[in-house]
Amino acid sequence: AVIAGYSFDGIRIFEIMQGIKALRALPEVDPERVILYGRGEMGINALYAALLDGKVERVILESPTGSHLEGPYYPQVLTVTDIPEVTALLAGKVRVTGNLPIEIEQALGRLSPPVTAQRANLAECLE
Numbered sequence: 001a002v003i004a005g006y007s008f009d010g011i012r013i014f015e016i017m018q019g020i021k022a023l024r025a026l027p028e029v030d031p032e033r034v035i036l037y038g039r040g041e042m043g044i045n046a047l048y049a050a051l052l053d054g055k056v057e058r059v060i061l062e063s064p065t066g067s068h069l070e071g072p073y074y075p076q077v078l079t080v081t082d083i084p085e086v087t088a089l090l091a092g093k094v095r096v097t098g099n100l101p102i103e104i105e106q107a108l109g110r111l112s113p114p115v116t117a118q119r120a121n122l123a124e125c126l127e
Contacts, residue, residue, distance in 0.1 A: 005075060006075070007072075007073050007074050007075055009041070009045055009071070009072035009073055009074055010074050010075070012042070012045045012072075013045050013048050013049050013052070016036065016045060016046055016049035017049050017052060017053060020034055020036075020049065020053055020056065031055075032055070032057065033057050034055070034056050034057055035056070035057055035058045035059070035060065035126070036049065036050055036056055036058070036059045036060070037059075037060040037062070037122075038059075038060075038061060038062070038064075039061075039062040039063060039098075040062070040063055040064065040065060041064075041065055041070075041071045041072040042072075043059075043060075043061035043062060043063075043064045044061070044064055044065055044071075044072050044083055045072055046059055046061070047059050047061065047064075047083070047086055047087065047090065047094070048074075048086065050090060050093065051086060051089060051090055056093065057093065058093050058094075058095060058125075058126075059090060059093055059094050059095070060095050060096075060097065060122065060125040060126075061087075061094065061095070061096045061097075061117075062096075062097050062098045062122075063097075063098035063099040064083065064087075064096065064099075064100075064101065064104065065083060065101065066083060066084070066101025066102065066103040066104055067082050067083055067084075067101075067103055068082055068083060082103075083101075083103070083104065084101075084103045084104050084106065084107030084108075085107060087104050087107060087108065087117070088107045088108060088110075088111060088115075091108055091111055091115040091117070092115065094117045095117055095119050095124075095125035096117045096118050096119065096125075097118075097119050097120070097121055097122055097124070097125050100117065100118045104117070105117075105118070
């Protein structure tokens with residue numbers, strides 16, 4: 001994958017997006033109410049999938065990484081952006097449970113008005 005210019009994390013984003021597409025094709029699923037959940041680095045992959053999809057209702061991150069320096073790894077991503085900026089782009093759709101990295105908290109706090117993404121538990125994230 002790396003030789004072709006891809007990372008395994010980048011491929012995971014593609015797989016998540018294919019899963020979203022498959023979910024929306026099911027008759028029992030409301031295509032406007034898709035929620036993504038991921039823990040750690042997988043939450044960040046879900047975050048990028050939501051950004052690229054543009055129609056995901058919410059992204060729930062459990063103890064996400066605060067920077068691509070910690071993962072997940074996409075070729076050259078740090079030359080363009082980092083996790084706090086992407087989180088800020090989706091601020092109204094993001095909920096965080098568990099550890100909220102200071103980098104993400106600061107990025108959300110700089111928005112006008114400031115956004116609070118931290119929730120005590122998964123049930124609060126679904127509200």
